[in-house]
Amino acid sequence: MSKPLVIDKPSPHFDSRKGTRIDVVVLHHTGSNNGRADLAWLRGQESGVSAHYLVDRDGRIYQLVADADRAWHAGRCALRGVVTDMNSRSLGVEIVNDGTGRTPYTVQQYQALESLVPYLVTTYGVPLENLVGHKDVAIPAGCKNDPSPNFDFARIRRVVASALSSAGQQALAAHS
């Protein structure tokens, strides 16, 4: 599966994974509805936060931190009840949206996510149950609400499930 086109916009807010393997993808909304302001915040000195990717309203995908590096996007987290250093093991994807639950995510954003997220899960072998929203893993529970409830997570999960199953079939065929 090939990587979708990304625009490099480096952020300083990362450090080393120290060898931790990637096995989670975390989706976020930015909380503004302004990609330019979000890029400035995630790249600016004072924020101290960045995801690996930002998907703008027009479907453009910005890469802020290299996949190999540990981006600072998730804070304190637990996965299925087990406290974990989520930043070390995950890739973070920010989706530009104000997070009110009333502003629709755009068709272009869904299309971008439908190519980016399957690429990430198949490239790094992320299991489907480890494709999560920030609100699913942040602790204490209820402290985060992203991505907002009007984000069609099921749509992304379907595409990812189908990409994982065809990747599995290709692997089986290669072994036979």
Ligand SMILES: [Zn+2]
């Ligand atoms: Zn978040």
